[in-house]
Amino acid sequence: MTAHPLLDLPRRFQAGARAGITSVCSAHPVVIAAALRHGLQRDQPVLIEATCNQVNQDGGYTGMTPAGFRRFVEGIATDLGFPLERLILGGDHLGPNPWRHLAPEQAMAKAAVMIAAFAAAGFSKLHLDCSMGCAGEPVALPDTLTAARAAQLAAVAEHHRQGRYDPVYVIGTEVPVPGGAVEALEHLQITRPEAVAATYGVHRDAFAAAGQTQAFARVVALVVQPGVEFGHDAVIAFAPEAAQALSGALRALPGLVFEAHSTDYQSAEALCQLVSGGFSILKVGPWLTFALRETLYGLDAIADALDGGPPRHRLMAGMEAAMLASPEHWAKYYHGSAPQLWQQRHFSYSDRIRYYWPDRSVVAGVAALRARLAGRRIPAPVLEQYLPRLCREDASFDGLLDGAVQSVLALYQRAIEG
Template identity: 70%
Template structure:
């Protein structure tokens, strides 16, 4: 199915508009919503796992690449989505999870990781070796980055199933996964000349590694088109500012751009991105942000139906959990106690998404669901707290359907941008 990604590149070369949404999440509701959303049209669904979520050591999800593949395919079978229409991708594959180690050790672990991604049938591999390891500068030279990317590609080529050669995404100017943690007033759009230089240095590195055929399957470059989000702000795409960058694709007919951190962009901005050659739109935190909005809204609805103003019990329980286990947010949020409180629950970077799989969080969500079971929710009340949903199935699985619809509302925005 990776041929569908190569067809997007071909469409661009022929002057036709084409794009695809890359869903970067490991939450089961997000995966189910994505696959259900894909049932209503033809073509592939692209689902990606990052090196921090999923790796040979389990990542923060506890899943290896094969585990993640089976996780997605199990959901697909349940909802009736054809497995052959699923493209699995590995995102930010490189030494990032182990950059606290010396480069040789970190790269050895990165090689073991990409071997498992390739062997598990992940067909789209983003080679991200731009970060320094122990004792190295934070950002490496293009030459070092390309040499390390070629090393990883060689491993992937050796472990991919016969007849299922992967496609690759490269780049040396890779935005921070999950949104920025610093001020957004100095965002730098990738220079057009840097694009050609990146391609050239990778082409040489792949050839030196004896992997010219693999380089011919590079379909995209990760660049910074001038989009980003922080805790409470979003930088919208400005086509006029990215005109030179977009025009650089004219000299590189075999690739498109991959845009990271497109979460929270408007439908118009996303459409402009695709039209300008940023054909792969990655989204992740926005999907779980929408899920959290729906969960908090349903918790408030349960209180109202019980005859009282919202008590925000779910929020209080999630707050206690995040305070007890601060590792996922402590280094990412800044400010005084009130700022941190707001960011823990409402930051666009949505660090709360790491906590939903915790047993305490699952129990709290199940309690909200039980309080709403068999209840009738008047439409005006539903609109007040979950405005993206206009109906409640009191005789069926209304709670779960509301969560799916909240995620699908975001996917609708991306569909309108990538299709037609």
């Protein structure tokens, strides 16, 4: 196996160069294809990640195992001519989270099977997250227990690793559990520099005790809270002055950079400042499918306008029916009156609507919309009315969907390049 390309991020950052990569966290084929086209056009690697709830040995909510997800992504890459050697796959929040209802021993046994499957499938960026309590345990666990369980999973990954690269690891978890923030945004707290040192130290010791010193040498990043998050209709913007001390903590950790979760909906300037501050791995997911949903809803209105009438919102109605029929993906996250719940289902920044695009009825609705627009020219004034941010030369159905995702990825590219 060869050295992982992400290991170069800390070296570049410590040398004073810009060091960053976008982590695309999505299982939507349009998003994945757009990310691969983006990388292909720029001759650069593409990092695509799956969470423990999304993909696991039981199928997750996508129905895909790690090996299945790899085949899914590589199939899209092959169709586009994207070189597979430039594809980096990651697993996010790998730990007992999907099985927290079980006793700790049972949950960790399931987590071990999961991370073995990720490592054996060639996923080479592994976020170890054992911070959540299981049945009979407190919600948040002591650092020593969290680190010991992470080291246990690292040992499993090392034993089962396959693929082009030696795996690299990400530790720490000062972010909401997979699925997004459910608490009020005013409680957000930036990670303290002393917490960074403590997290690093306790994991170093736990890995050493587990005989995993070599694996710890490939810990490339630490997850921290730099002061960014989003709720249903609000975004906390990054304030670099508030995170200055946190960024300074990296000076004592030359082999590390920070990984920032929930960077969705930040401004171009904020993303650029995050990279400058050592938050080199920028994770984005909901923003990409949010942009996709905006575009599909806009195209639905455009199709009606081309037919000579006002929007009937057929796709939106189909989505509403699918979400009401299977509320498990949104019911515990959205709260309020009936109108507020309706707005959150369709327009929340948390974008839990993304779970419903694979629904058979929704797939049929999108296919019907595509057929309605096939071969039809969209006049510029109509496009400007419903999709003003996407007025572009390729105003085809697929071109506009790709453009919506690419427009978000372009902001991250700008931040990485400076």
